[in-house]
Amino acid sequence: MIQAISGNIIEPQIMGDSSDLHPVTILVALMFWGMMWGIIGMFLATPVTAALKILLQRIESTKPIADLMAGRFPELEKSDQVTAVDSAQ
Structure with missing residues (x-):
């Protein structure tokens, strides 16, 4: 259980x-x-995926995919900002 x-x-x-x-x-x-x-792929999974994310982040058209891989959801952040601005008014 602890290992899981x-x-x-x-x-x-x-x-x-x-x-x-x-x-x-x-x-x-x-x-x-x-x-x-x-098993080799499992050892290399994080470094390969991190490198892929860095490459995707450097290209403007694939930047949303890199943000998604990092757990940032640009569409939700924009709607939260709009809601905060509306409630402040």
Whole structure:
């Protein structure tokens, strides 16, 4: 039970904080790269996904995908700002 909690909740959170990736992104990357390359893919999942996010962030047209990988939802943030401005008036 402790290993399941550690492996599925705590470690993705720590890795996500250090690499600016959302924990769900890390879990999906672990599953994808694990299926592609097996155990080696699981070891390389976070660095490869972080590098992919950095590349996507540098291209203006793919920046929303990089923000989504980091757990930032631009559409929701814009609606929150509009709501805050409306309530202030």
